[in-house]
Amino acid sequence: MIRFGLIGCGRIADRHIASLAACRGAELAALCDIREERMREAEQAYRMRGGVSKGISQHLDVDHLLQDDRIDAIVICTHSALHAELALRALQAGKHVILEKPMTLSLADAKHIIQLAEEKALKVQICHQLRYRPLMRRVKDLIEQGALGRVYMGTATIRLQRSKRYYEEAHWRGTWEQDGGMLLNQGIHLIDLLQWFLGDAVHVYGKMARTSMPKETEDIAAGIIQFAGGGIGIIEANTISKPGNFDNAVTLFAERGTISIGGIKMNEIRRWYIEDGAQPPDEDELKIDEHQLMYESYVRALEGDADQMLIDAGDGSKALEMIFALYESVRQGREISLPLRNFATTMMTEWEG
Numbered sequence: 001m002i003r004f005g006l007i008g009c010g011r012i013a014d015r016h017i018a019s020l021a022a023c024r025g026a027e028l029a030a031l032c033d034i035r036e037e038r039m040r041e042a043e044q045a046y047r048m049r050g051g052v053s054k055g056i057s058q059h060l061d062v063d064h065l066l067q068d069d070r071i072d073a074i075v076i077c078t079h080s081a082l083h084a085e086l087a088l089r090a091l092q093a094g095k096h097v098i099l100e101k102p103m104t105l106s107l108a109d110a111k112h113i114i115q116l117a118e119e120k121a122l123k124v125q126i127c128h129q130l131r132y133r134p135l136m137r138r139v140k141d142l143i144e145q146g147a148l149g150r151v152y153m154g155t156a157t158i159r160l161q162r163s164k165r166y167y168e169e170a171h172w173r174g175t176w177e178q179d180g181g182m183l184l185n186q187g188i189h190l191i192d193l194l195q196w197f198l199g200d201a202v203h204v205y206g207k208m209a210r211t212s213m214p215k216e217t218e219d220i221a222a223g224i225i226q227f228a229g230g231g232i233g234i235i236e237a238n239t240i241s242k243p244g245n246f247d248n249a250v251t252l253f254a255e256r257g258t259i260s261i262g263g264i265k266m267n268e269i270r271r272w273y274i275e276d277g278a279q280p281p282d283e284d285e286l287k288i289d290e291h292q293l294m295y296e297s298y299v300r301a302l303e304g305d306a307d308q309m310l311i312d313a314g315d316g317s318k319a320l321e322m323i324f325a326l327y328e329s330v331r332q333g334r335e336i337s338l339p340l341r342n343f344a345t346t347m348m349t350e351w352e353g
Contacts, residue, residue, distance in 0.1 A: 126316030149255025174215025210353030
């Protein structure tokens with residue numbers, strides 16, 4: 001049994017609690033938050049979803065949780081600015097880590113996490129759970145098998161709505177220092193898929209704009225990516241779609257076919273054409289909860305089957321670096337080559353939008 005401790009019992013923690021309750025071989029054993037009532041609510045939610053009835057320890061202090069020898073892995077669900085610090089503290093304490101996106105707000109912190117995890121032989125799972133969805137795994141397998149031939153172009157479309165009230169609900173939202181930007185928070189899942197399907201990026205060019213929203217970060221972004229394999233990627237993203245969330249989509253245009261997957265939940269197959277007749281997963285597979293699959297795969301990886309993990313810290317840093325390169329392109333007004341030497345979202349504070 002893998003025993004988990006969860007730090008940060010806010011909104012995003014609900015999905016982790018549900019996955020832990022449903023995951024065989026996993027147990028939520030400890031909680032940490034600065035508000036006791038949120039820990040009580042989290043414990044109640046875990047029990048109601050079928051989690052074990054053993055006592056769940058509650059901590060107001062992170063160090064107390066990290067000193068608990070019963071805990072094997074730490075789930076980090078705080079706001080973005082704390083991700084790197086808490087991940088590094090957990091690794092130093094000898095704990096495996098499940099880390100919410102974005103993994104960090106600086107390239108240096110991402111590299112530190114990767115290095116420390118390797119040194120201590122610990123596993124860091126970045127929460128890009130869409131990789132675990134059978135539909136996305138089917139696409140990845142077809143690319144690797146050559147069924148699509150060369151992938152010439154991939155597009156990631158993010159058309160969402162984040163209201164003024166959304167940013168007013170938490171003072172850190174929409175700030176470069178604490179939040180990191182729309183692409184890092186709302187766009188990174190699809191950008192990660194684009195990178196997973198097309199490979200490593202080598203050049204990035206981007207443009208961004210800001211509206212009248214009461215925040216520092218971008219509301220609109222567009223990017224062109226050159227991948228090492230020759231494919232071209234297009235990113236089109238905004239959080240000003242009215243009257244509400246409009247669409248998400250990833251589309252691949254390849255030598256032997258076209259695949260387009262869309263919808264707010266990325267569960268609509270809009271086009272599936274492959275010359276050799278390869279078919280998508282069946283309807284039952286499309287209903288599987290990829291977040292729970294991520295946890296089940298992670299537990300098996302901790303038990304010794306390392307191949308179960310689809311995205312560790314090193315893989316997770318690739319989408320992060322693509323977004324950082326787009327930000328740096330906006331800051332410098334030119335195409336940026338990867339790998340980046342240095343970047344932190346705080347470098348964007350002088351951007352006028």
